[in-house]
Amino acid sequence: MTAPASTQTVDLVARFPDSVTADTRPGFSGFIVKKENLVEVATAIRDEFGFDLLSSVTGVDYLAENMMEVVYHVHRTTGGPGLVFKTQVERVDPVEVPSLYSVWVGADFQEREAWDLLGIKFTGHPDLRRILMWEGFEGHPLRKDYKEGFFEEETKPFKSRWPDGHHNYVEFKNPYRDNLIFPEGFDPDNYTPKNEDDLYFSLERSSMKKAEGDLNTDHIVVNMGPHHPSTHGVLRVAVELNGETITSLKPVMGYLHRNHEKIGERNTYLQIMPYTDRLDYFNSMANNFGYAIAVEKLMNIPVAERAEYIRVIMAELSRIQNHFIFIGMLINDLGSMYTPSLYAFEERELILDIFEAVSGARMMCNYFRFGGVVRDIPADVLQKIKDLVFDRLPAKIDEMERFLNENEVLVGRLKGVHVLNAEEAIRHSVTGPVLRAAGVPYDLRRADPYSVYDRFDFDVAVRHNGDMYDNYLIRFDEMRQSLRILEQALKQIPEGPINSQKPQYQVRVPAGESYGRIESPKGELAYYLVSNGKPNPYRYHVRAPSFINLTAVETMCKGVKIADFVALLAMFDIVMGEVDR
Amino acid sequence: MYGKGILKGLSVTWKRFWDTYLDDISWWVRGKKRYYTTEGVAHRSSKDARGIFTVQYPEEQLIQPEEFRFVPFLVFDGNEENKEVRCTSCGICAKVCPPQCIWIVRTNDPNTGKPVPQPAEFYVDMDICMNCGFCAEYCPFDAIKMDHEFAIASYDRNVYNLEKLLKPASYYAEIRPLNYNKEEEARKAKEAAKAAKAAAATQAA
Numbered sequence A: 001m002t003a004p005a006s007t008q009t010v011d012l013v014a015r016f017p018d019s020v021t022a023d024t025r026p027g028f029s030g031f032i033v034k035k036e037n038l039v040e041v042a043t044a045i046r047d048e049f050g051f052d053l054l055s056s057v058t059g060v061d062y063l064a065e066n067m068m069e070v071v072y073h074v075h076r077t078t079g080g081p082g083l084v085f086k087t088q089v090e091r092v093d094p095v096e097v098p099s100l101y102s103v104w105v106g107a108d109f110q111e112r113e114a115w116d117l118l119g120i121k122f123t124g125h126p127d128l129r130r131i132l133m134w135e136g137f138e139g140h141p142l143r144k145d146y147k148e149g150f151f152e153e154e155t156k157p158f159k160s161r162w163p164d165g166h167h168n169y170v171e172f173k174n175p176y177r178d179n180l181i182f183p184e185g186f187d188p189d190n191y192t193p194k195n196e197d198d199l200y201f202s203l204e205r206s207s208m209k210k211a212e213g214d215l216n217t218d219h220i221v222v223n224m225g226p227h228h229p230s231t232h233g234v235l236r237v238a239v240e241l242n243g244e245t246i247t248s249l250k251p252v253m254g255y256l257h258r259n260h261e262k263i264g265e266r267n268t269y270l271q272i273m274p275y276t277d278r279l280d281y282f283n284s285m286a287n288n289f290g291y292a293i294a295v296e297k298l299m300n301i302p303v304a305e306r307a308e309y310i311r312v313i314m315a316e317l318s319r320i321q322n323h324f325i326f327i328g329m330l331i332n333d334l335g336s337m338y339t340p341s342l343y344a345f346e347e348r349e350l351i352l353d354i355f356e357a358v359s360g361a362r363m364m365c366n367y368f369r370f371g372g373v374v375r376d377i378p379a380d381v382l383q384k385i386k387d388l389v390f391d392r393l394p395a396k397i398d399e400m401e402r403f404l405n406e407n408e409v410l411v412g413r414l415k416g417v418h419v420l421n422a423e424e425a426i427r428h429s430v431t432g433p434v435l436r437a438a439g440v441p442y443d444l445r446r447a448d449p450y451s452v453y454d455r456f457d458f459d460v461a462v463r464h465n466g467d468m469y470d471n472y473l474i475r476f477d478e479m480r481q482s483l484r485i486l487e488q489a490l491k492q493i494p495e496g497p498i499n500s501q502k503p504q505y506q507v508r509v510p511a512g513e514s515y516g517r518i519e520s521p522k523g524e525l526a527y528y529l530v531s532n533g534k535p536n537p538y539r540y541h542v543r544a545p546s547f548i549n550l551t552a553v554e555t556m557c558k559g560v561k562i563a564d565f566v567a568l569l570a571m572f573d574i575v576m577g578e579v580d581r
Numbered sequence B: 001m002y003g004k005g006i007l008k009g010l011s012v013t014w015k016r017f018w019d020t021y022l023d024d025i026s027w028w029v030r031g032k033k034r035y036y037t038t039e040g041v042a043h044r045s046s047k048d049a050r051g052i053f054t055v056q057y058p059e060e061q062l063i064q065p066e067e068f069r070f071v072p073f074l075v076f077d078g079n080e081e082n083k084e085v086r087c088t089s090c091g092i093c094a095k096v097c098p099p100q101c102i103w104i105v106r107t108n109d110p111n112t113g114k115p116v117p118q119p120a121e122f123y124v125d126m127d128i129c130m131n132c133g134f135c136a137e138y139c140p141f142d143a144i145k146m147d148h149e150f151a152i153a154s155y156d157r158n159v160y161n162l163e164k165l166l167k168p169a170s171y172y173a174e175i176r177p178l179n180y181n182k183e184e185e186a187r188k189a190k191e192a193a194k195a196a197k198a199a200a201a202t203q204a205a
């Protein structure tokens, strides 16, 4: 049977006999909570059972059963397996579920996303607006009865491609509007989008109140982005300012949204693999890793021994290059263009050379397969990895530290700015280096080890001040730990096959659900999959670390100067490919 | 002292600056060319690279590893006049392609109406191709392979038909020698095994 994401160490049914039942569908696990008691049960899960970190909130549309399900994954920051609980509601408009914002603030963006894409209304959410689609968009695209523009068929492979595949442009075959369903009385040609009052009202609502006796000044609203050189891609931030001090702030995203999850649900399991590359395009190896783990859990297959080591090597190399880029880009955002970031890019290039030699592409690696990897590392490339890991990279990390760490201007800009304390970080579901810099030693490679990480000797990097400077330094610590892992992996790597399965283009996946999570360089990257035994996943959800980490931005920024906010965005190390999906 | 950290940092920049010229001189003394040569580029992307790192594209190009992939092409054996297309139009590549950009028309025998293992038409929409390499990975006949040619930008749409897709096996052997040899060996071994089996069968009869 599939290994469940949570083992039933917690007996919720005994604690709440009236409102909780165990999920007994074959392949599923966890608990089903009555919607009326959701907040009460969730509070108990947090306070009595110690699951302080809300990992993921998402919904599944069971069209045939006329039911919507909201799935929650929670974890303990002290480590160990997670807990999954669900609540089921009838699929009648409006689908209403109580919001868990009051229990975990980290539910903020995720509930907004579920509202936006699935149309689940979270009652009690303070700011339930669309998040990825634009205001005024009609419909909820992840619902099973929604058809996107240029829709061809429910699932791939499409029948028109073979054996009688005369090439056709999709826009000629399916002219826009012809296959879309609009709500009653909706005319797209005469439609003018609502203005953005909602956004500005929400800014107003969360604005800091003036202290008694302050000068009576007007606040101004500034829109940074979506095309702003310091927002790491097309992120827009609406900021309310009092002078130069931020009083309220809302990130606006979705400019790069392509509904990755809907594409995934139309694809076969294997076809999703190259699409995951495009999430966090700096770390396609890590994205592949998480997805492969989720599917392997569902299929219940082992991974070839040598492939496990190759996976770890690739994931750690990816982390090192990501952190190099992070440092370069942070300095870039602080206003020192070019030199540090180009020094960082040099090491990254060398690592990308390795990725290219093993996988065929520098960034879109598409290297992992279910049960292993595509191909073995050629001997000369393995030598090159060893050269880098044993000779070059340690020296280059030292050089980078010599170059920047004591720089007075840098220290002045970073030290003591944007402090995020441990409690706030956990409450906002922040993961990854940002959480560890706040003093929480939560690293999935140790907290809930996957792959072969339990065989290596390394420390979880942790810092305690939670300010920008610690966030900067912890990247160096992590790179050093990654090098330690790499050294051991390169010494221990066994010979043998690189895949436990025969190459198959159509894998058989039994019905069930799985939650595969890894420690990506940006935080906890997880994939939630529901299979109904067909060649395509029924539900495919990505828990994107950069997206969820952004939840904390608003709280962190209130009361600071706008110039520091730019550095803060760099600190979160966001990638819009992953935020917007 | 305020400014010590900055000076320390600048020493790194300074060292890198001189490294470039030191390397230039040492290459010159050894009578080798550091720029615009394969050797020079290889050195600049090795672990010993220091000082200047940039590769001056397009005059210089990074060395492509064998596995480098861009868009697919179809392999034919034989020669230009008599192309023996390897593809049997089995359709696996069209089914596995994630963005569904491969279109194949199977040939039917005009007399019997039965399918013939030979594609009548074959299109790959290169504008849509996501360079994933699945088609080459899962083709059971080694008929479709990933190309090294990457500069295909054009003013029109890039829908490649059979004519544009077909490239000789010798080209394949040139860009991917290791893979080519491996596949040839596997093929020979298979044929030898088949012949041995046939011989054994005739002997037994």
Ligand code: SF4
Residues within 6 Å of the ligand: B086, B087, B088, B089, B090, B091, B092, B093, B094, B104, B138, B139, B140, B141, B142, B143, B144
């Ligand atoms: S290229 Fe290969 S996989 Fe594609 S149809 Fe031809 S033989 Fe089949």
Ligand code: SF4
Residues within 6 Å of the ligand: B071, B072, B093, B096, B097, B098, B099, B100, B101, B102, B124, B128, B129, B130, B131, B132, B133, B134, B135, B136
């Ligand atoms: S490389 Fe990938 S996307 Fe391109 S034609 Fe082949 S299977 Fe399709």
